[in-house]
Amino acid sequence: MTAPSNDAAGKTSGSDTYSFDERTLVEHPTSDDENHEDGRPSAEISERDHDLLESEDERERLLTQKDGISRLFKQAAMFGKGGHKQASPKAKPAKTKNQHGESSSLMYEMEERVGLSSSSASRDSSESDERRMLATTIRRKARRAHIWRRFVIHIAVLVLFLVLLFAAYRLSSHPKPAQTVTMMSNGTSLFAPTTILISLDGFRADFLYRGLTPTLNKFIENGISPKYMLPSFPSVTFPNHYTMATGLYPEAHGVVGNSFWDPALQREFYYTDPNRSLQPFWWGGEPLWVTAERQNVRAAVHMWPGSEAHIGHVEPAYVDKYNGSEILPLKVNRILELLDLPGPLDPSARVDRPRPQLIAAYVPNVDGDGHKYGPNSTEIRQTTSNADTMLKSILAGLQERNLTEIINVVVVSDHGMATTDIKRMIQLEDLIDPSKIEHIDGWPLYGLRPRNPDELKDLYRQLAEKAKSNSNIEVYLRDENMPERYHFSKNPRIAPLWIVPKTGWAIVAKDEFDIKEAEKNGDVYHPRGLHGYDHEHPLMRAIFVARGPAFPHKPNSRVEPFQNIELYNIICDSIGIEPVPNNGTLRLPLKPVGLHTDPETPPNETPADPVESSSFLAMSTMASFSSLVSSASGLEDALSSSHLDIPTNTPTSNTPPAASTTSESWWEWLSHKADEMEEWVDDFLHKHLPENSDSTPSA
Known part of the structure; x- marks a missing residue:
């Protein structure tokens, strides 16, 4: 039987077998370049382009979403190497079952592999470029995000650092009270422990017994005090004020007098000359205001001796320069002005205007008039009364501000005074x-x-x-x-x-x-009054009176007399700072020995001023004048024209003057009248006394 020809065989109805050449023509028809791309039909190319467009859109959507990158790689598994969807296994050509089937199938696969390899190379290159571009874009965006994150973090760290720096500055320049410090409120502000220290220069202890100081005497009744406080030797102003400020004897702090020579420096210290007294090398030890400032407690010093000397290169928050002519009401205003400043916890607090916790004020008036007129003069009586009025104004100001039980007030003096x-x-x-x-x-x-x-x-x-x-x-x-x-x-x-x-x-x-x-x-x-003598002499005695929350004692409490080296520790304790080593030993709370009203309390002592020994004869002589008044009209007229009020009762002993007005008037008239009055007495005695009289007027 003759085998059918290839044409016939290839054209057999329903047959799925073709010759190699025929199969090539059928499966790979020749067409124009516009219908082909990389050896693929136009339909396939269109599908690929469409897929590419869709994939690009999908990438854009993915990049704008939180999980875009992860979704992108999940989608990548669904596409081919060129970006289009992979063909189903059914899309592969079926193997022929004819005699050429095996070889034809193999040939098809080889040709397909060759065609795919050439197109894959192009697609791989394009895909690689696209992936590199995508990766670069992702990296850039990630880098930008990282840079922004780091920038934001750095800004946040910088802001935090500035905040901490500012807080540290506020704490160092205007520190808040320690957490262990008990703050007390007056209803409008919180107050850390605060002390007002007032020094009445030259205020002798027995000045309190003259009936001229009702405020101070009431202050004693409400506070705690000794009968007197001893100064240090020598009992002069600068050594003693610096002793009170440091707790050191003059030999220890180096200010050994109002004037002295330093053999090592070959220089002289002279208290009234700032060029010779306000250099820091004169002032040893550490005064109250330096101790306070070193421990972040702000201090204000009003004219205290030594406060202008820049001691230890530490400056108090406020320093008022010495002004001997300043009137007392201005001192009151200054003290209350400092208390009215905002506290560190107040919203209106200012770093450059802190409220001080220590206010040390110096009052020179009593000392000045004591030197000029004498400690028993009419003038010193008025000056003493004025100082008492000043204290009354300060206490009234505290009462108005509801600070009576919040602020400590300590009143001291540096020494007494003796008549020359x-x-x-x-x-x-x-x-x-x-x-x-x-x-x-x-x-x-x-x-x-x-x-x-x-x-x-x-x-x-x-x-x-x-x-x-x-x-x-x-x-x-x-x-x-x-x-x-x-x-x-x-x-x-x-x-x-x-x-x-x-x-x-x-x-x-x-x-x-x-x-x-x-x-x-x-x-x-002149001077009519002097000090500087033995510091234990009764005429050199000073005062100490304290009241406030740092002195929680019964009113009118009495402590044993002590020396002024103890004041430094007492003031440090009252404002909650630690004193540096010094010669004092007393610490708060003070230990009372009873009340001033107790029966065993020593009586108020008015020491005999030496002026009595020389003026007694003159007083006795003037007593005889009163007997002449009734018989000598000329003398009466003279006395009347001089406006002298001579009492008829004359003291006849050397006992200290009583507090009565009569005895005080005699004392003042005989000893310390104004200059014109003294001249009149001198002239009168020369004219009217017998020549053999040994009586002389008191100077």
């Missing part, structure tokens, strides 16, 4: 040859520095011999027999040789005051 008299004076030239002395320190004490140090012992022996015949002076060598209780030997600024006059006595050089000439002329010696 021309009859209690010693000429320096009668004791020693001034030409042998190079420097004289202090006053009314005399600290001597010989020109020739080898003559020190000889000069001492000479002075000691003079002291045997004059009991009104004492002579000491700094390094040998200076009394231990003075605490006045352990500093080279202390002169090696000292003449210490008795209280109320003064030593003067002839070029300053010639005693014999002054006696002939009836001159009055």
